Amino acid sequence: MRFLDLRGTLSTLFRLGINGLQLKSTGGKIRSRNAADDADAPLVGSTIEASGDSIVINEDAAGAGADFKITISRPGAGMTEDLVLTLPANKGTAGYALTTDGNGNLSWASSAAATNLEATDTTDLAFGSTGTVAMFQLPANALVRLVAIVVDTPFDGAPSLSIGVTGELSRYLDSTEVDLTAAAGTVFEVDPSSVAEGTAQDLIATYSAGGATDGAARMLVSYVIPS
Structure with a gap:
């Protein structure tokens, strides 16, 4: 076993194992790629954190038909504390709405239970x-x-x-x-x-x-x- 002090690589690809997955620098992004470099590969960690203000789903969308991106963003103003939202434990019931207990714990509830809503x-x-x-x-x-x-x-x-x-x-x-x-x-x-x-x-x-x-x-x- 050897530990190397590498500064970097001249290649845009860095392979993990002889036929393993690769890390690729392309378009100003680092991508996790399969061995053939023809598709993205899963990237797993105990906590996924983003320093930016948004998370983009379906990043490689065609932008046509039914294939578009979804972006989840934090508010641009008005935040006064760290926010943690805990999702419900199940899929809920058709027609129910996602509600909060005021502490960030989300649950499904009948919309009929909302106050001041006729x-x-x-x-x-x-x-x-x-x-x-x-x-x-x-x-x-x-x-x-x-x-x-x-x-x-x-x-x-x-x-x-x-x-x-x-x-x-x-x-x-x-x-x-x-x-x-x-x-x-x-x-x-x-x-x-x-x-x-x-x-x-x-x-x-x-x-x-x-x-x-x-x-x-x-x-x-x-x-x-x-x-």
């Missing part, structure tokens, strides 16, 4: 719907701001509809506040002036066909979690 859920209602129609789960501490019933196709017969929860079927909409036999495009809006509940609630619609053989509507519930 959200609207839509549930379809058809003339042949069952007596109890499951709608959605209203998050804890949410306040129902508006209930809207949109008649898309007028119902025939004498149908009735109310919206609430088990044990209080008309909490958010009473059957006297909507007429499903109204003309298509008619919208019935109700502000239930409800009080936010500390626990999540499963909203349900209670529907009676009343002999209806035709009809379709949408039930929209808008809610917000006040801060």
